Amino acid sequence: MGIGRQPPPYPAIWATPPRGRVLALAPHADDETLGCGGVLIRHREQGDPVRVVCVTDGAAGDPLGYYSGRDYPELRREEARRAGAILGVDDLVFWDYPDGRLAEAHDLAQRLAALFDAYRPDIIYRPSTAEIHPDHWALGVATEEALHDYRRAVGDYCFEAWATVRPSYVIDISAVWERKRQAIEQYQSQLRYNDYVHMIEGLNAYRTIYLSSARYMEAFESGFNDSS
Template sequence: MAQLRFKHLFRIFEHIRPFLSYSIAADDSLYDRRILVIAPHQLDEAVGCGGTIIKHAQNGGHAEIVYCTHENPERMKESEAAASLLGSKRNHFLQFAARSLSGNKRFEETLASIIKRVKPNAVFLPFWFDNHKDHTAVSKALIKINKIVKLNFTVYAYGVWSPVMPNAIVDISSVWEQKQSAIECYKSQLASRDYVKIAQGLNSYWAEIKKPGMKYAETFFKLSAQEYIKLGRKIF
């Protein structure tokens, strides 16, 4: 069984490899654009791409966050506080139950409606292989949505539970403290796991890989929506 799993991983890497390079591009092109951030769970947005959202807002960009699931009123208040620190102009609380997104037609229809209304230039979502059922479900939903609405935006896929093999990087050194404050809004989650430490470790690692002396960076797997969907069809 382990051998089969490794074979599957090698096949996945073969599909991803053409989009990767030794020198990861520093990405500043999204800062004057409309972005839509899709967070399967409240907190994903802050850990996965919080610094990039903050920089985008500081540069006059428009950001909206979609929170796909809902667990309790406390976490709702925490996410509202975090979104305010991140600079989101509008928050969409879909309030689906956790672990209910996979194959959920109502979720897919709701997400399609939001995308049509927002008309984003860039969409941030968990990478295909982020290790959670709801995270994978968001990417799979794009395939279904694309049959209804022709998707025309750039995908910035981020990691929360699994590191991303990136082809784009954003220097967030100047806004790390604001990102940390946004993560710290989720006190109910920090009680069980140190998400600040998780984010700090990932962000400092990639910063040093990109440029010695850089303090913090967020990484993404960046493709056009159509390329991202085509990749997903090959893999799944």
């Protein structure tokens, strides 16, 4: 082994989420629930305001045409509202960028910067730039660009969706897992294609390697501008 080499630091275990105004950035409606639904519930339980921004319209989420003839983006929005009600979040915003083409949205970083100035979040949950889904990656990159000149202290936390993170923080969501599961189940249009309950249950169970007394945990990596 190389002289002076050290393993990555062990993640800190949040007993409770950090306090403050929360902003969750979801590339598609469902990512907020899959990636950080448990911690959003816990924020709402301690009285923190939470806003979720669903950035794309989700229109590419039905490649086999199960819902042809319907207003599919509106269906995705309806699912998000039902999931949000279970999470305790009623402040949802839909930006409706074209699904699958977020990297082409050249105004995204500017729009995020304006959102940060207006909403003044204390805590941001968003995808990392290590994400392999192009929309997730594009949102992660745009968030970091928007935060580059943001002068207000903010906790910047990357959640797990299509790629895992190197955890900086983990939190026990065992007590709220059933609510998170129920929120995932509101996305029936997506569950026709992928068993997200099975996938996320496995991921959140695996993260209990950091706390053996827990049944389910969510993990987050410090982002570009984490002031915590």
